[in-house]
Amino acid sequence: MIYERTWSWLTAASTWQGPQGMGVRTGIYLWDCLLTLLLALAIALPLGLWIGHTGHLRQVVVAFTGGMRALPTLGLLTALSLWMGLGLGAPLLALTVLAIPPILAGAYSGVESVDPRIVDACHAMGMTGWQTFRMAELPLAAPLIVSGLRSAAVQIVATWTVAAYLPIEGLGRYLIDGLAVHNYPEMLGGSLVIIVIELVVDGLFALLERAVVARGVRLERGMAGATSSRAQ
């Protein structure tokens, strides 16, 4: 019953058209998500890489970002909206806070996971700190960095819906407005669109994660795979 009504809601032209249609709302939603990801990236990536490379401030930042993960996003959004008003600022900041910890963790753990013998070898060859970072640590850390980004992106796409608590357009409207009038087909329909976006975003980052594996690592893995398959 509800599935049929959801289907007819999703396939109705009126659902997709107009300034409050699914098309416009999806566009706004993706744009807001992208903005949040870029903002979180700009803050967390340099900080995470620096911590991973130098080991400075590690304890403080790990504890602090761990604490940040525990902040309820809706509570933070409510508090920020009282301070910043009803604009895009409050949800953007609340969601950035949500997205920073995974990116940061991916960055510093990525750099830290680089075999210290490789770093030693770089130093022994006379490479500077910057050269070591750029030519060895960063490429080797790339898959973990992307995996942090992937986790942040998935969380952002899932959580931006809470912004509809305030008068903000986007896909969250279907959930919040639908709930307010018990319109379950609209809620389920809106959720399905978000789920599809989630799967696409997750899939794209999965491909990126595979693509950024350093050439040397890939060759080594290929050889290991070849050896093991010969052994079998």
Add this chain to the structure above:
Amino acid sequence: MFRKAFVTKITYVLASVALLTGLAGCGSDPTATTTGASQHSSSAAPIVVGSANFAESQILGEIYAQALKANGVAATTKPNIGSREVYVRALQDGSINLIADYSGNLLQYFNPKATQATSTAVDSAVRRVVPHDLAVLAVSPAEDADTIVVTKKLAQQKGLTSLADLKKVSNLSIAAPPEFGQRAYGIPGLKKVYGVTVRLVPISDEGGQATVNAVENGTTTMAKLTTTSPFLADGKLTILKDPKHLIAAQNVIPLTTTKIASNHKAVAIINAVQKKLTTADLIALNKKSVDQKQPASAIAHAWLSSHSIH
């Protein structure tokens, strides 16, 4: 190796899809209507007073229960049951026997097409629509209705006293929960009854600080609050009158089972409470709960003492 990874991934996707459909399938369909079987508890059992998931309902529940106990009728409370959908079913299956409700919303619940708006009209209409196993007791003058407010400053500037005066203001907007956009008393009603087009600025804090900020800092022309809102206490906001009765009355009305309704002693006690309760009392009770964080039982006890029901 690639093939194996691919198969694993396909398995994951299938598992997630199965989980999703499983989740959607299990549990009760919230849109389905179930009819609760009515059970009759023995007459010696105490009256169980339930309450909805907000403070005012819990305080009213405590007031009923304590008044019954003070006058020799055994009673217990079962607070914070949930929304109307849940507690009406609880009344029908016998897990609670009495709960404070609001006349207009109760009428709309049993008859979504009802158009009655004044206190008396709503009261007589609600008595006709309650199911055969349920009953309502005496309605109270105390009311917790939706109400539309503007800042006192705007009201004075433009000479606004009622919703009919809104025609004098251009570019109208209202800070209200999302459902206000579709409800008969909301945006469509303002258009139909008062002939004004209003833009909804949806805020889901149920008339909380963000809603009040929006109207006070001029982001919106109006805000939707309730008549018992603690934000009405400081006089910065003016309630717009509703001469054409767009917004239905919401007087406090006890919803119970026919069995309890035939218990004359209990009914007399509850009706005495109903008679003494006022809207100003509700504001004061809510303020004690919000500002001073007093427990519902203590707030109820103080009200009963001051009205010499104890």
